[in-house]
Amino acid sequence: MPADYHLHTPLCKHATGSPTEFAAQAVRLGVPEIGFSDHSPMPMEFDDWRMLDAEVPRYLELVDEARAAHPTLPIRLGLEVDWLEGGEVWIESLSRRAPWDYLIGSVHYLGDWNFDHPDLVARFSSYGVEESWNRYWRLFGSAAKSGLFDIMAHPDLVKKFRHRPGGDLRRYYEPAVQACAEAGVAIEINTAGLFKPVAEMYPAPEFLKLAAEAGIPLTINSDAHSPQEVGRAFPQALELAKECGFTHLARFQGRRRTAAPLE
Ligand code: ZN
Numbered sequence: 001m002p003a004d005y006h007l008h009t010p011l012c013k014h015a016t017g018s019p020t021e022f023a024a025q026a027v028r029l030g031v032p033e034i035g036f037s038d039h040s041p042m043p044m045e046f047d048d049w050r051m052l053d054a055e056v057p058r059y060l061e062l063v064d065e066a067r068a069a070h071p072t073l074p075i076r077l078g079l080e081v082d083w084l085e086g087g088e089v090w091i092e093s094l095s096r097r098a099p100w101d102y103l104i105g106s107v108h109y110l111g112d113w114n115f116d117h118p119d120l121v122a123r124f125s126s127y128g129v130e131e132s133w134n135r136y137w138r139l140f141g142s143a144a145k146s147g148l149f150d151i152m153a154h155p156d157l158v159k160k161f162r163h164r165p166g167g168d169l170r171r172y173y174e175p176a177v178q179a180c181a182e183a184g185v186a187i188e189i190n191t192a193g194l195f196k197p198v199a200e201m202y203p204a205p206e207f208l209k210l211a212a213e214a215g216i217p218l219t220i221n222s223d224a225h226s227p228q229e230v231g232r233a234f235p236q237a238l239e240l241a242k243e244c245g246f247t248h249l250a251r252f253q254g255r256r257r258t259a260a261p262l263e
């Protein structure tokens, strides 16, 4: 079983279950290692689905409580950080706030549009699918190249509601994979996509094949927002990783990466 590094906590206000309960579920399933990466604070009041800046100490405490309750399970500390143009200074300051094991970089915003929010999905028609994809992948590339992140989250999240331009989508995937390769940043197979309207994991197999060829390090993560989602669809994700040419999975500790062979 892979490690599961993309787990949320109730501090983001749209997840349920304590980190200790997430850890108990990992132990039950035989997930050998987990890590929390809840939605990071922003420097200003920004939206209603992330921890507040003042809650960072509570976040560290919750993760420590899970560690104390499950001493045999390695539990890593991370954050899922939104990439916004001009956000570099904030992210650098966040990176010094705690002994993070990894930072996950995410693109959930195209400018002020939170495009993966179900209430804002109508904007795909005013914005245009092609333009949404162009803008999304430009941001994904700049996030990867920033060097601020260890793992890039749900690489083709923009497909969440089944919006996809025509033609060979490798025109979007190739520059994104190139950006990850240049920066030495890992990606994830995020199994949560299976349970969204698109009903596929992120990213697409074509993206994964290019990433495997380019030697991009891989993680397999559930993006669990409740304990029963820990390790969800991991056997399928492992199969997909192998089919696409991956031979190893990445592990993180203290922002250093190691590789473990895929069984
Ligand atoms: Zn979330």
Ligand code: FE
Binding pocket: 080, 106, 108, 153, 154
């Ligand atoms: Fe996300």
Ligand code: FE
Binding pocket: 006, 008, 080, 223
């Ligand atoms: Fe997440």
Ligand code: ZN
Binding pocket: 080, 106, 153, 154, 223
């Ligand atoms: Zn996520």
